[in-house]
Amino acid sequence: MDKKETFITAIKANEGLIYKIAAVYTDNTEDRKDLVQEIVYHLWKSFESFNQKSSLSTWMYRVAMNVSIYHLKVAKRKVSTIPIDGEAINFHEPENNDLEDRLKRFRQSVDKLNLLEKGIVMLYVENKSHQEIAEITGISVTNVGTKISRIKDKLKSQLTKQQ
Amino acid sequence: MELDDLKNSWEAINKQVDNQQNLNPQIIDKMTRNKYNASLHKIIYPELIGTLVCFASAVYIGFNFGKLDTVFLQGAGILAILLLVALSIISLLSVRHFNMPADVSKPYAEILKAFAVQKIRFHKFQQINVMLSYLLLVDTIVLMSKFFSDKDISDNKYFWIFSFPLGYIFLLFFSKWVSKKYNNTLRQAEQLLKELES
Structure with missing residues (x-):
């Protein structure tokens, strides 16, 4: 399995973790979507430096929570994330x-x-x-x-x- | 809710979140390839444009310094250049406030500490920025009247009669607004920093 595949598998396995952290640090679905995107982006960027000194989940929590703090500042300035290749990611809205x-x-x-x-x-x-x-x-x-x-x-x- | 009630409520959230599958491999792959922090650039660009305008204005005054024929006007010119350079530097330092740390996998408390320090610094810079901007405004009026209509507005007593009381009123309202708007944020940041350092 190559690096990208390993990463995607890790994200899929911890999707709930990312979503929940984003949900605690944002108060609307738009900001939440932006934050989820940004967390995944930064997880990928620092995946190279993940040296397994800590567990995968500890590393993910750290990155996700740290990115959230900085995202708060940007969100306050009312700036939205750019859509990927012109198309926005459509998360399923909660069933109820x-x-x-x-x-x-x-x-x-x-x-x-x-x-x-x-x-x-x-x-x-x-x-x-x-x-x-x-x-x-x-x-x-x-x-x-x-x-x-x-x-x-x-x-x-x-x-x-x-x- | 008390902490244990929050835990119970979270368990219900957990069950509902686990049932959601929003990210597929294609979306995750796209997320890793796109620079999402482009949103950050939208904030940074106006700051950078502001910095460029300041530098360009300082250069303009420098080139036209020869037109300033009295010691007072020359002093105003030097002051304006210094203020423009100072404002540019402050603006650039403010931009750093929005920068994500290079290593986001550091412990949360460490990043929070950096965050609180940046926040305090940013608000202090903002306060200095507005004060200097007012000084620059008055100075620019003096210089522009000389550059564009070859008049020394400082000879006009009405200019001084109005600029100082107006400036005083502005600073009075501004300081009240600053203490109302920023003191709470600053207090929170300082408290957080104290807590993290204890």
């Missing part, structure tokens, strides 16, 4: 609005958190261990624990204020 509603509620809940906390929540709900979260984010395992308990408190007080 249920997924969109769930994603919206999720985003609203984490909206008041900073980008580091948002990233940690994203990895926590993905059932990543403290060790994996530390590896992806680059903070210590102890710090991950401290941050998660702070996030819990923040979300709880946010909920109390709303009630």
Whole structure:
């Protein structure tokens, strides 16, 4: 299998991961499509340097989350991505609005958190261990624990204020 | 929602996302071949055009420096060149704010730190930029009246009567707008940086 084929297989296997990260960092489907495209592009660009020191999923999370932060700045400037060879990629829209509603509620809940906390929540709900979260984010395992308990408190007080 | 509720909600999202198959090999292949960050260029080009205009104006003033026949006008000419060069440099440094780091596979916190530093720097540059632009505006009026109609507008007392109070009012409103618009963003970036450094 050549490099491109290996990459495509890896992307296909982790398509959900890319989609979910894009969904957390964007609040509309257009931006989400742009972000998915940009993540795949940057994954490919850095695929060469992927040295397997970390697992494929750790590397993918890192690239996807890092690209998302920068995409946020561009999206704020209301610039859209160019279509591929003149034709836009048409993602299937969700079968119903249920997924969109769930994603919206999720985003609203984490909206008041900073980008580091948002990233940690994203990895926590993905059932990543403290060790994996530390590896992806680059903070210590102890710090991950401290941050998660702070996030819990923040979300709880946010909920109390709303009630 | 509390964190554990978010986890439950995420599990439902997971199930729905897993059922979606949006990317086929052809689309993925196209994505790797196209420069998607072209969208970024749309932002960068106006900044670069601005920089070129500034440089061209500085060169124009330099070439016409001989027309400036009083010490005051010569001072205004030098100030304008310095301001134009400074604005060009600030504009170029601002563009760096949009650059994606060379290695996007670095740990998230490391990239976030770079992001927060860039954000703070960008907003500071923006503030300086607007202040300098006002100074340049006043200076340009003086120079242009000399270059294009051979008049020294600085002799006109009404010019100074209006330019300073108007400038003061502008700066007053501007500083209020800056503190309203940017302080929150800056505070958040600084807090994030503090958190990442702790």
